[in-house]
């Protein structure tokens with residue numbers, strides 16, 4: 001099976017990391033050889049593989065001339081899809097296009113949602129419950145002993161195409177000792193400045209904020225766990241969010257990256273479960289969690305799970321996590337040990353519900369983290385399926401909580417479908433604003449000069465932990481390989497890497513063994529990695545919200561950080577006005593060339609309405625069209641998140 005091992009000195013021949021490797025296991029070596037990488041200028045990458053039968057589009061970005069010659073099926077040999085790749089409406093989401101839904105899709109039949117890799121059929125996803133289009137129900141890719149006894153062969157793709165291997169990956173057991181469970185990183189020098197942030201709560205009768213954790217009247221175990229975690233006082237989103245949730249209100253909360261949103265929802269929920277004496281039981285073939293938490297990527301949901309496990313430590317409340325890329329049977333066995341708080345990515349969650357292992361009738365809390373992402377065109381159908389699951393209480397009979405650092409107004413409007421009409425909207429700071437602890441710099445580049453610039457930058461950052469964001473999975477492999485060849489200790493994460501590799505990459509990055517992580521958007525949201533000092537946008541994203549999340553991987557929890565973005569006027573012009581706004585709202589220097597670019601040509605209509613808040617306040621949907629459109633679109637067209 002092909003795997004990529006990004007070493008400081010890579011071998012001449014690198015095995016390519018993508019899911020096609022999995023598909024070809026045992027049949028094709030599918031080795032990718034990097035034969036050149038220096039002549040820049042044309043999109044001449046030739047990647048001979050059987051990728052991209054569906055959804056191949058004209059190349060957009062790129063520009064590094066390289067020659068990848070895959071050893072697999074060479075039927076098409078065009079390969080380089082660039083950013084323009086679209087699904088042609090086929091609704092197939094093959095492995096080469098999908099980072100998020102390919103793995104996390106609900107799999108209720110196909111359809112014609114072919115845009116940007118969010119097709120109905122999640123072929124090639126790690127768990128992609130596949131709908132056969134007719135009565136297939138939920139059928140995960142890695143069916144095992146828990147599969148329903150119907151006729152589908154889990155190893156075969158629908159339509160009798162290629163065989164796919166069973167997913168057998170089981171992550172290492174987590175350490176159980178307190179020191180590991182409560183390991184945390186220190187808050188930074190700007191933590192106290194959180195108190196100066198403007199907070200706005202809109203909606204009727206909001207409860208008063210708390211100023212200290214003591215005021216939250218938490219039970220003893222939870223108080224102890226908070227203190228072992230090193231939290232001394234709540235952050236603003238916690239000060240306001242905790243009492244709102246404890247008062248039983250639905251909530252849409254928007255607060256800057258790295259400001260403690262996870263604890264803002266976990267603490268009041270766990271408090272209520274503990275106060276009610278909720279206890280996990282392994283004596284049931286049907287587990288009925290009181291809480292479901294969804295997030296868009298595997299790594300993020302795992303992180304949320306670890307937080308939940310930490311805060312529930314020593315109590316009878318049992319959190320469990322389910323996500324793609326890991327053997328489903330393993331996760332279901334874990335669920336069956338007792339499950340009060342089920343954390344999951346949408347596809348796998350729908351899968352385990354569909355297998356009859358999870359019942360929703362006792363559900364009290366539904367939490368969407370990165371809610372604007374969970375409700376954009378990629379995941380919204382899955383969210384609708386989730387709330388339509390058998391036994392799921394109606395929105396009137398459950399508490400629904402949404403959190404993100406960005407909340408475009410059109411997504412807010414859509415989100416209201418999932419919330420009671422009297423939900424509260426909590427805005428901490430500028431809605432959708434960047435964290436002001438991140439120093440943002442932009443440099444103008446041409447696409448041909450990016451790679452050398454990156455190398456220059458990394459030579460000055462030394463062993464600082466740096467995340468480098470690129471537009472596509474292929475680009476991630478390519479840049480990571482290039483950096484390795486230049487002796488920069490690098491690893492990479494993207495949706496074509498196997499889960500084992502993704503977890504290893506994150507572990508290597510976290511530990512500093514590989515201080516540079518080249519990533520696609522899959523790593524843009526939520527990841528809380530200590531000591532990331534630097535984010536580089538090698539390719540700027542298509543929408544400004546994505547930019548805000550990416551740079552938010554640094555400057556967390558009162559620490560400072562730096563973000564450097566390569567701005568290619570040819571490709572990034574549509575972002576200019578949003579960047580100007582983001583920079584100025586975060587008190588950053590705005591380069592004059594950026595201002596010129598923003599005010600020229602396509603104009604400044606995006607400035608109006610940018611500073612959105614609770615959409616019920618009259619909002620500015622019309623004005624904010626450009627921003628909203630960009631924000632609602634998938635984070636990247638070529639690839640997705642998980």
Ligand SMILES: Nc1ncnc2c1ncn2[C@@H]1O[C@H](COP(=O)(O)OP(=O)(O)OP(=O)(O)O)[C@@H](O)[C@H]1O
Nearest residue numbers: 231233234235257258259260261262405526528557
């Ligand atoms: N009250 C607190 N005191 C000290 N540290 C805290 C507190 N609350 C949260 N943290 C820490 O701050 C960091 C960021 O928190 P978290 O990951 O919840 O941020 P977030 O707002 O969800 O960010 P993002 O928008 O990127 O998802 C974590 O390491 C968390 O443990």
